[in-house]
Amino acid sequence: MPTSCDLLLCASCVVTQNTSRETIENGAVAVTGGRIAAVGPRPALAAAYAPAETLDLGRAMLLPGLINAHTHAAMTLFRGLADDLPITTWLTEHIWPMEKRLTPGAIRLGALAACAEMLASGTTCFADLYFFAAETARAASETGMRAVVGEGVLDFPTPSARTPAEALDLTRDLFDSLRGHPRIRPMVAAHSPYAASAETLRACAAFARNQDAILNLHAAEGTTENADSLKNTGKRVIPHLHSLGVLGENCLLAHCVHTDAADHAILAQTGTKVAHCPKSNAKLSSGAAPVPAMLTAGVTVGLGTDGAASNNALNLFSEMGFASLTHKLVTGDPTAFPAQAALDAATLGGAACLGIPDIGAIAPGRHADLAALSLDRPNMTPLHNAPSQAVYAASGAEVVLTMVAGRVVYRDGRFPDLDYPALAAEVRDMARHLAGHRP
Numbered sequence: 001m002p003t004s005c006d007l008l009l010c011a012s013c014v015v016t017q018n019t020s021r022e023t024i025e026n027g028a029v030a031v032t033g034g035r036i037a038a039v040g041p042r043p044a045l046a047a048a049y050a051p052a053e054t055l056d057l058g059r060a061m062l063l064p065g066l067i068n069a070h071t072h073a074a075m076t077l078f079r080g081l082a083d084d085l086p087i088t089t090w091l092t093e094h095i096w097p098m099e100k101r102l103t104p105g106a107i108r109l110g111a112l113a114a115c116a117e118m119l120a121s122g123t124t125c126f127a128d129l130y131f132f133a134a135e136t137a138r139a140a141s142e143t144g145m146r147a148v149v150g151e152g153v154l155d156f157p158t159p160s161a162r163t164p165a166e167a168l169d170l171t172r173d174l175f176d177s178l179r180g181h182p183r184i185r186p187m188v189a190a191h192s193p194y195a196a197s198a199e200t201l202r203a204c205a206a207f208a209r210n211q212d213a214i215l216n217l218h219a220a221e222g223t224t225e226n227a228d229s230l231k232n233t234g235k236r237v238i239p240h241l242h243s244l245g246v247l248g249e250n251c252l253l254a255h256c257v258h259t260d261a262a263d264h265a266i267l268a269q270t271g272t273k274v275a276h277c278p279k280s281n282a283k284l285s286s287g288a289a290p291v292p293a294m295l296t297a298g299v300t301v302g303l304g305t306d307g308a309a310s311n312n313a314l315n316l317f318s319e320m321g322f323a324s325l326t327h328k329l330v331t332g333d334p335t336a337f338p339a340q341a342a343l344d345a346a347t348l349g350g351a352a353c354l355g356i357p358d359i360g361a362i363a364p365g366r367h368a369d370l371a372a373l374s375l376d377r378p379n380m381t382p383l384h385n386a387p388s389q390a391v392y393a394a395s396g397a398e399v400v401l402t403m404v405a406g407r408v409v410y411r412d413g414r415f416p417d418l419d420y421p422a423l424a425a426e427v428r429d430m431a432r433h434l435a436g437h438r439p
C-alpha cells in the first residue's frame with residue numbers, strides 16, 4: 001500500500017545538499033505536513049507514495065531554498081540612493097540621516113518588497129537586523145517566508161528607540177509576540193562593537209543566552225575597525241568581543257572582513273558563526289573576508305546580501321557566484337571556494353548560522369523549503385554539474401517556484417499572498433518620500 005502524502009514534487013534534477021551532496025536525476029520529493037517525507041528517484045517515490053497532489057516541474061533543478069544569513073530587508077527603500085561612496089560617508093551622511101525618517105509603515109513596505117525580491121530569487125529564509133523589527137516579522141509572516149528578526153540595539157537614538165534600554169524593551173516585546181510562531185523567530189541584534197558599548201553588548205549577550213536565541217552583530221567590516229578598537233579597548237575587534245563573553249555557538253557575526261588567523265581560532269573555538277557578504281564588502285571597498293582561511297580553521301560560514309543600499313540586490317544566486325569568483329581572484333587560486341562551497345554556505349551554512357538545523361537540505365524530516373530553477377533557459381543548457389550551474393551560470397531569474405513549509409509562495413512571477421503591483425506602487429511612493437523628493 002502506498003503511503004499518503006500531501007504533495008509529490010517532481011523535477012529533472014534534485015540537488016539534495018545531503019551529507020553526500022547527492023544530485024538525483026529525474027527525482028521527486030514527497031511532502032507532508034510542511035516537511036519532506038522522502039526524496040529519491042521519481043519512479044521509486046511514485047510507487048511508494050499516494051500524493052493528494054502531484055506537481056511536475058519538468059526540466060527544472062530543485063534546490064533547498066537559499067538562506068540569506070544577513071540583511072536589512074527594509075533598506076530596499078534606499079536602493080540606489082547613495083552609491084559609490086566610502087563606508088563612513090555612506091553611513092553617516094546618507095544612510096543614518098535617511099533612516100531618521102523611517103516609520104513602522106515604511107519598514108513594513110520595504111520589508112514586503114524585500115520578501116518579494118528574495119522569494120522571486122529562490123530565498124526562503126533570511127536573518128534581519130533593523131528597526132521596528134516587529135514590522136519586518138509581520139511582512140515575512142504575511143508573504144509566507146521563514147525569517148529570524150532582531151531589533152537593532154545601538155548606543156545612540158534609532159528611528160525606533162531613543163536608548164539601548166528602549167531597543168531591548170522592543171526586543172523583549174518581539175520575543176513575546178513571536179512565541180510559538182511556526183516560521184518567524186526573534187533574535188537579539190546589537191549593531192556593532194563601534195555602535196554599542198561594552199555594557200550594551202554584555203546586556204544583549206545575556207538576553208540572547210537567557211532566551212536561547214541568536215545574537216547578531218556586524219564585526220570587523222570596515223578597514224579602520226581594528227585600529228579603532230585597539231585604541232578604545234586595547235584589543236582587536238574579535239578578541240574584544242571574546243573578552244566581553246559575546247562570542248559563542250549562538251553568535252552570528254556579519255562580515256568579519258578584517259580578521260586574521262588568531263581571530264579565526266577564536267571564532268572556531270567558540271563556535272561563533274560568520275555571515276559572509278562579499279558584494280556589499282566589495283561595493284563599499286571594505287575588502288574580501290578571508291573565508292577560505294576561516295573554513296580551514298573550522299569556522300561555520302553562511303552567505304548574506306546585506307541591505308539593498310550596499311549591494312544593491314537581495315539575490316543569493318549572484319552572491320554565490322560573486323563569492324566564489326572573489327576568493328579565486330584575491331587568493332590567486334582557482335580552486336579556492338568552489339561552487340559546492342558557495343552552495344553549502346547559502347544553504348547548510350545559513351541554516352547553522354540561524355540555529356535552524358531542519359532547513360538547508362532536501363532530506364527527510366527537514367522543512368519543505370525549496371526553490372526550482374528552469375533548465376529551459378539558454379544559460380542553463382546543457383547541465384553537466386548542478387552546483388556549478390547554480391553558482392556560475394544562474395542569475396536567479398530562472399526561479400520558477402519557491403516553496404516554504406510545503407506551501408508555494410512564488411510561482412512563475414506571481415505571489416499568492418501578495419498583490420505585487422499594488423505593493424510596488426506603494427514602495428515607489430514611500431521611497432520617493434524618504435529620499436526627500438515631493439511627487
Ligand SMILES: [Zn+2]
Pocket residue numbers: 070071072218254306307
Ligand atoms: Zn549589515
